Amino acid sequence: MTDITAPSPSLAGGTRLGVALMLLGMVMFTLNDVLGKWLVATYSAQQVMLIRSLAALLVLLPFFWRHGWQRIIRVERPRLQVLRALLAAVEATAFYFAVAYMPLADTMTYWLAAPIYIAALSPMMLGEHVGWRRWTAILIGFAGVVIALEPSAASFALPALIALGGSVAYSFAIIFSRSLRATPDTTLVFWQMAAAVIVSLIGIAVHPENWTPVPPLDLGLLGLLGVVAMSAHMLVNRSLKLADAATVVPLQYTLLIWAVLFGWMFFGDVPRPAMMVGAGCIVASGLFIFFREQKLARAARR
Numbered sequence: 001m002t003d004i005t006a007p008s009p010s011l012a013g014g015t016r017l018g019v020a021l022m023l024l025g026m027v028m029f030t031l032n033d034v035l036g037k038w039l040v041a042t043y044s045a046q047q048v049m050l051i052r053s054l055a056a057l058l059v060l061l062p063f064f065w066r067h068g069w070q071r072i073i074r075v076e077r078p079r080l081q082v083l084r085a086l087l088a089a090v091e092a093t094a095f096y097f098a099v100a101y102m103p104l105a106d107t108m109t110y111w112l113a114a115p116i117y118i119a120a121l122s123p124m125m126l127g128e129h130v131g132w133r134r135w136t137a138i139l140i141g142f143a144g145v146v147i148a149l150e151p152s153a154a155s156f157a158l159p160a161l162i163a164l165g166g167s168v169a170y171s172f173a174i175i176f177s178r179s180l181r182a183t184p185d186t187t188l189v190f191w192q193m194a195a196a197v198i199v200s201l202i203g204i205a206v207h208p209e210n211w212t213p214v215p216p217l218d219l220g221l222l223g224l225l226g227v228v229a230m231s232a233h234m235l236v237n238r239s240l241k242l243a244d245a246a247t248v249v250p251l252q253y254t255l256l257i258w259a260v261l262f263g264w265m266f267f268g269d270v271p272r273p274a275m276m277v278g279a280g281c282i283v284a285s286g287l288f289i290f291f292r293e294q295k296l297a298r299a300a301r302r
Contacts, residue, residue, distance in 0.1 A: 018243025022251045025235030030258035032228040033108070034266055037099045039222060044210035045096040048222060049089070050200035051214070053193045055226030060193070063186050072187050077180065084176035084188075085195035087169045092196060093203075094166025101159035104263035105271050108255055109148050109279045110167040115286045116141030117171035119293075125175050134292055137285040144281025150274045185237065249290060253283050 039048050064072060075081050099107045120138045122128040130138075149160060177188065204211050214222065239248050256279055263269035 015243040018239045018248050021235045022239040022248040025232045026254045028232035030262055034262045035225050036096050040096050040100040043212055045093050046200045046203035046210045048096050049093050049196050051222040052226040053196035055223035056230045057193045059227055059230050072190050076182055084173050085191040087173040088192045089196040089199040091166045091170040094162050098159050098163035103269035105259040106275050107163055108259040110163040113145050113282045114171045119289045134289055137288040141282050141285035144278040148275050148278025
């Protein structure tokens with residue numbers, strides 16, 4: 001007899017491909033961060049963001065053309081769209097500023113705490129119920145952030161505070177994205193990139209010294225930064241369409257492994273013990289929150 005609980009070959013193949021695409025997407029994201037860290041050693045975060053975002057818009061232009069400009073211009077809840085796009089632009093600029101002064105793995109640790117912030121904010125902003133198990137995981141995650149930060153006069157330097165603020169801005173942007181589920185992905189990406197261009201131009205206008213002449217080779221690398229980032233997003237989005245979220249979403253934490261490896265290979269960064277302990281708490285709590293939400297969602301569907 002045929003086992004009706006066994007996945008079909010096509011479904012199993014799609015899951016394997018989804019896993020492979022998610023893992024590849026995480027490698028691409030880390031390479032994007034490595035390239036960004038290398039470039040912000042020479043150019044300001046605003047200049048990197050400006051050229052990166054313009055390159056991304058050029059890459060996405062065929063998608064915008066295919067879906068029609070009306071869907072991009074006429075959006076639901078315009079004020080929330082603007083707020084989300086500005087938060088995403090601030091978050092990305094904060095990341096490039098922070099990674100210029102901090103080890104890659106340290107910076108990534110703050111951003112990996114985003115699911116913890118989202119779970120803590122969801123009762124107030126989304127009206128979602130959070131039980132005692134998830135609150136416990138949230139507190140453990142916050143403890144991990146504190147451990148990674150290593151509270152002291154030195155640890156509260158500007159780059160660390162900007163990294164912390166950037167990760168919180170990222171969390172708010174994701175929460176607002178949940179409230180804009182009816183908006184197509186291409187529309188969300190367009191306004192996110194457009195806001196990054198505007199914020200970067202304002203920053204350069206206020207501080208003209210943030211603009212440095214760019215030789216052709218570096219201009220190509222700055223453009224490549226946007227292409228790599230968009231490719232990573234596409235890989236992740238495709239992965240989520242091919243495989244169940246419970247299978248592929250936890251693989252996003254492989255970002256930390258690549259960040260430690262590439263940070264050591266390219267920049268000679270050696271992870272601090274406190275950072276590794278804090279990252280472990282953050283990853284464990286983030287995974288618990290994710291699987292708990294998956295379990296509650298399945299129970300609600302039943």
